[in-house]
Amino acid sequence: xxxxGSIDGMSKVPVAPPSGFRDFLPSEAAxxxxxxxxxxxxxxxxxxxxxxxxxxxNLSTLQGKGGGSDNxxxxxxxxxxxxELTRARESGGELADLGLRFDLTLPLARYCARFRENLPKxxxxxxxxxxxxxxxxxxxxxxEFFQCDVDIVGAKEIGAEVDCLSAILEVFVSFGxxxxxxxxxxxxxxxxLKDEDLNEAxxxxxxxxxxxxxxxxxxxxxxxxxxxxxxxxxxxAQILNAEAGTLTTFAGLHAESTSSLGQILALMQAAGFRARxxxxxxxxxxxxxxxxxEVRHSELAGSLGGxxxxxxxxxxxxxxDVPAFGGSIGFERLVLLLQEQGxxxxxxxxxxxxxxxxxxxxRGPVFRLASALREKQLRVDVxxxxxxxxxxxxxxDDRKIPFVAILGSEEWKNKQIKVKTMADGSERSLALEPxxxxxxxxxxxxxx
Amino acid sequence: xxxxGSIDGMSKVPVAPPSGFRDFLPSEAAxxxxxxxxxxxxxxxxxxxxxxxxxxxNLSTLQGKGGGSDNxxxxxxxxxxxxELTRARESGGELADLGLRFDLTLPLARYCARFRENLPKxxxxxxxxxxxxxxxxxxxxxxEFFQCDVDIVGAKEIGAEVDCLSAILEVFVSFGxxxxxxxxxxxxxxxxLKDEDLNEAxxxxxxxxxxxxxxxxxxxxxxxxxxxxxxxxxxxAQILNAEAGTLTTFAGLHAESTSSLGQILALMQAAGFRARxxxxxxxxxxxxxxxxxEVRHSELAGSLGGxxxxxxxxxxxxxxDVPAFGGSIGFERLVLLLQEQGxxxxxxxxxxxxxxxxxxxxRGPVFRLASALREKQLRVDVxxxxxxxxxxxxxxDDRKIPFVAILGSEEWKNKQIKVKTMADGSERSLALEPxxxxxxxxxxxxxx
Numbered sequence: 001x002x003x004x005g006s007i008d009g010m011s012k013v014p015v016a017p018p019s020g021f022r023d024f025l026p027s028e029a030a031x032x033x034x035x036x037x038x039x040x041x042x043x044x045x046x047x048x049x050x051x052x053x054x055x056x057x058n059l060s061t062l063q064g065k066g067g068g069s070d071n072x073x074x075x076x077x078x079x080x081x082x083x084e085l086t087r088a089r090e091s092g093g094e095l096a097d098l099g100l101r102f103d104l105t106l107p108l109a110r111y112c113a114r115f116r117e118n119l120p121k122x123x124x125x126x127x128x129x130x131x132x133x134x135x136x137x138x139x140x141x142x143x144e145f146f147q148c149d150v151d152i153v154g155a156k157e158i159g160a161e162v163d164c165l166s167a168i169l170e171v172f173v174s175f176g177x178x179x180x181x182x183x184x185x186x187x188x189x190x191x192x193l194k195d196e197d198l199n200e201a202x203x204x205x206x207x208x209x210x211x212x213x214x215x216x217x218x219x220x221x222x223x224x225x226x227x228x229x230x231x232x233x234x235x236x237a238q239i240l241n242a243e244a245g246t247l248t249t250f251a252g253l254h255a256e257s258t259s260s261l262g263q264i265l266a267l268m269q270a271a272g273f274r275a276r277x278x279x280x281x282x283x284x285x286x287x288x289x290x291x292x293x294e295v296r297h298s299e300l301a302g303s304l305g306g307x308x309x310x311x312x313x314x315x316x317x318x319x320x321d322v323p324a325f326g327g328s329i330g331f332e333r334l335v336l337l338l339q340e341q342g343x344x345x346x347x348x349x350x351x352x353x354x355x356x357x358x359x360x361x362x363r364g365p366v367f368r369l370a371s372a373l374r375e376k377q378l379r380v381d382v383x384x385x386x387x388x389x390x391x392x393x394x395x396x397d398d399r400k401i402p403f404v405a406i407l408g409s410e411e412w413k414n415k416q417i418k419v420k421t422m423a424d425g426s427e428r429s430l431a432l433e434p435x436x437x438x439x440x441x442x443x444x445x446x447x448x
Numbered sequence: 449x450x451x452x453g454s455i456d457g458m459s460k461v462p463v464a465p466p467s468g469f470r471d472f473l474p475s476e477a478a479x480x481x482x483x484x485x486x487x488x489x490x491x492x493x494x495x496x497x498x499x500x501x502x503x504x505x506n507l508s509t510l511q512g513k514g515g516g517s518d519n520x521x522x523x524x525x526x527x528x529x530x531x532e533l534t535r536a537r538e539s540g541g542e543l544a545d546l547g548l549r550f551d552l553t554l555p556l557a558r559y560c561a562r563f564r565e566n567l568p569k570x571x572x573x574x575x576x577x578x579x580x581x582x583x584x585x586x587x588x589x590x591x592e593f594f595q596c597d598v599d600i601v602g603a604k605e606i607g608a609e610v611d612c613l614s615a616i617l618e619v620f621v622s623f624g625x626x627x628x629x630x631x632x633x634x635x636x637x638x639x640x641l642k643d644e645d646l647n648e649a650x651x652x653x654x655x656x657x658x659x660x661x662x663x664x665x666x667x668x669x670x671x672x673x674x675x676x677x678x679x680x681x682x683x684x685a686q687i688l689n690a691e692a693g694t695l696t697t698f699a700g701l702h703a704e705s706t707s708s709l710g711q712i713l714a715l716m717q718a719a720g721f722r723a724r725x726x727x728x729x730x731x732x733x734x735x736x737x738x739x740x741x742e743v744r745h746s747e748l749a750g751s752l753g754g755x756x757x758x759x760x761x762x763x764x765x766x767x768x769d770v771p772a773f774g775g776s777i778g779f780e781r782l783v784l785l786l787q788e789q790g791x792x793x794x795x796x797x798x799x800x801x802x803x804x805x806x807x808x809x810x811r812g813p814v815f816r817l818a819s820a821l822r823e824k825q826l827r828v829d830v831x832x833x834x835x836x837x838x839x840x841x842x843x844x845d846d847r848k849i850p851f852v853a854i855l856g857s858e859e860w861k862n863k864q865i866k867v868k869t870m871a872d873g874s875e876r877s878l879a880l881e882p883x884x885x886x887x888x889x890x891x892x893x894x895x896x
Contacts, residue, residue: 013508013509013558013764013765014506014508014509014765015558015561015562015765015766016562017501017502017504017505017506017558018502018504018505018506018545018546021502021504022502023499023500023501023502023559023562023563024499024500024501025499025563025566025567026497026498026499026567026573028500029497029498029499029500030497030498032500033498033500044797044827045822045825045826045827045828046822046827046828046829047799047802047827047828047829047830049474049477049478049797049798050474050477050478050481050797051471051472051473051474051477052471052472052476052477052480052481053465053471053472054465054466054469054470054471054592055503055578055592056465056466056469056524056580056591056592057465057466058462058465058466060461060462061461061462076504076526076527076546077526077527078524078525078526078527078548079524079525079526079527079543079544081582089543095527095537095543096527097466098466098524100526110461110463110465111471113463114463114464114471115471115473118473119473119474120843120846120847121839121843122831122832122833122843124829125474130503132504134529143504144502144503144504152832155832155833156832156833158811159805159811159830159831159832159833160832162811162815162832163830163832166815166819170822263811266812267811267812267815270812270815270816271815271816271819316461317461317462317463318463349492349497349498350497351495354495357607363606363607363610363711363715364714364715364718367610367614367715367718367719368718368719371614371719374493374494374618377493378493379492379493379494379495380493380494380495381494381495381572382495382607382611383570383607384570384600384603384604384607384608384610384611385570385603385604385607391569395568395569395570398568399568
């Protein structure tokens with residue numbers, strides 16, 4: 001044999017994951033799972049249902065919007081297979097037929113169109129899962145990252161807005177992240193601000209520049225607009241001047257959107273959430289048709305989440321008149337923020353009792369005692385080999401297991417077991433007969 | 449615009465997922481999540497830790513075994529991007545650089561090699577997640593499916609075997625699937641049975657034929673061996689004759705494996721699990737080096753899970769002398785079996801209280817009441833629009849929400865609310881002042 005990487009060849013295969021991808025150590029993985037559970041519980045408490053959609057989609061679905069949005073350019077495409085691949089290579093045709101989803105919204109739109117007849121109306125749904133973007137990896141930006149979406153499909157403003165937004169903000173509040181602020185705007189308002197002498201494409205360009213306000217500052221945005229369009233459009237100037245202003249500045253422009261923004265703001269503020277109108281908010285996706293939002297934090301550039309109304313997205317799948325609103329929490333940024341603030345809780349999944357193995361002959365009794373404790377709902381770990389006792393205790397110590405149950409030959413003969421409390425090093429002898437007494441005593445020891 | 453699939457063009461994009469992939473309705477998704485939680489809890493109770501590994505790997509990692517195993521041929525490959533893709537197309541070189549994992553074991557081996565210094569020794573780990581295989585889709589065989597793996601890396605037989613196997617069997621037992629049986633064999637025993645006049649490749653071929661015993665029957669296997677090798681090897685005949693036999697038949701052949709198989713069987717049987725030696729068990733993966741197993745059920749062809757010892761797998765990542773054992777529950781087959789037996793529990797995630805919206809003006813009070821109930825840990829759903837009351841009640845009915853809290857203008861004026869118990873249609877009026885009394889009453893109603 002001796003091929004590269006074969007066991008016989010002994011050449012090494014790199015141990016790192018692909019660039020931009022991550023492996024999580026047990027403590028990180030447990031904390032992430034616990035966080036997902038907590039977000040799920042909050043979404044459920046607001047009446048949202050979990051669904052699960054394949055992570056691979058037909059490329060035609062992912063590219064279905066036909067608009068060539070930024071995210072579409074970042075699709076990880078999956079190579080065709082077999083004869084189809086051969087034909088594609090020979091003809092110079094499309095080499096891929098599938099792609100990894102780049103968000104959770106487009107697959108949801110397909111799902112809702114598919115199951116139209118089977119879903120509640122309106123359909124309140126949440127998804128927590130990974131998405132993939134072939135972005136240039138950099139600090140804090142990964143090619144695989146989690147999103148936590150809530151959506152209401154089949155509901156007009158503003159009920160869906162208030163329901164989704166309060167579920168999302170509730171997550172931040174539940175972690176004591178009270179500095180979080182909701183920024184709101186409306187695509188219809190942005191559309192109404194278009195200068196008459198600009199066409200739609202030029203106005204879209206102007207909004208792309210405006211969207212960079214955080215990074216470029218006002219001067220930078222104005223310079224880019226001069227370079228691109230030869231001027232700063234009046235609509236953009238009005239937005240930039242009103243940045244700190246109130247909704248009333250824009251009241252005459254598009255009454256429907258200023259009215260719904262006003263109602264949403266009032267309801268969110270009455271519920272105790274920090275919320276403001278931000279006319280400079282644009283958001284990247286081209287499928288938004290109304291309300292758009294971002295969740296921001298004073299200590300972080302960019303956003304902790306965002307979303308908007310997408311009343312026409314289902315049309316690409318043949319759905320008509322299906323208004324929808326949804327938003328997402330950026331899971332990775334939330335993890336980062338909670339870590340920085342020391343608020344990322346450790347999950348309680350570590351074993352409570354540890355059995356070292358002192359002698360191969362005692363494997364049977366140790367195994368049976370461990371099983372009996374597990375039936376009492378305790379988490380119990382057994383060392384698999386009769387290794388050096390020092391190593392076995394180090395293992396228990398490293399894993400922070402609070403109780404070590406030591407069964408030696410002498411103890412077993414006397415139907416006794418030694419239980420060591422690792423916190424203070426104290427030891428006690430417990431009788432193994434009758435067994436129920438031992439189990440109850442261990443249960444008592446392990447209860448908080 | 450008017451491109452295919454664009455919103456303006458109005459052409460439809462198909463609503464089905466790619467062939468071999470699935471979307472799950474809310475009830476299915478909730479049942480799957482609840483099942484994952486339950487398996488996680490059992491794995492944790494046995495001292496296993498969760499980890500999380502990227503689902504994409506470098507192709508070189510997935511192909512690292514160099515052996516061209518069956519699963520390697522089924523990798524979904526991810527197309528290179530940008531200049532690299534252009535160069536690959538021009539030069540006729542490899543078009544892909546990444547691939548979706550086809551199992552959870554190979555990524556785990558890379559992970560353990562990478563974090564060697566940071567992981568407990570031995571490392572007890574579980575993973576529950578999707579894997580992908582570009583297999584021909586057929587009934588019950590999907591291209592994306594979940595596996596539930598437990599592994600112990602850094603432990604010699606037989607402790608790791610007993611620990612993993614009891615965790616896996618515990619899952620089946622906890623669902624009352626007592627017909628489940630553990631089948632055990634050892635690759636070293638199979639190797640020792642090789643006829644002297646056959647080389648390794650021929651013997652491997654003979655075992656591949658033996659592996660089809662379930663499908664082909666004894667006659668079919670013998671016919672295939674005649675066709676492939678011109679004879680039925682003596683070793684295979686010995687296995688086929690011993691099928692119903694005991695371990696002692698093989699005792700002289702390879703003492704180490706028959707001894708460890710004997711100990712594992714004794715311990716598993718003493719713990720009340722159904723377990724037997726099965727000399728015809730082969731398993732597909734080429735990285736197994738010792739104990740191999742499958743979990744089988746009398747009503748199902750094929751297996752519900754399986755695995756084995758892979759003491760040399762870490763060597764391809766530069767690890768040396770890292771004995772390891774692990775196994776997997778086939779999640780999809782478990783779901784199927786539980787469904788058939790009516791044992792797939794419904795998760796308790798549906799809302800407990802539903803607020804219809806009778807009037808836009810009451811959105812504020814309804815929203816506040818819902819929030820207050822959520823603070824009491826109740827799951828509360830609010831209808832987002834002031835739609836026809838009939839439709840709103842149908843929604844509550846379809847979702848099987850047990851209590852409907854009706855706040856009309858009249859009720860609100862009198863600080864009252866009507867609560868309807870959907871099970872018997874009975875209604876009661878509750879006072880909204882003082883609010884804590886209302887909350888406590890609702891809490892009491894919703895408690896089981």
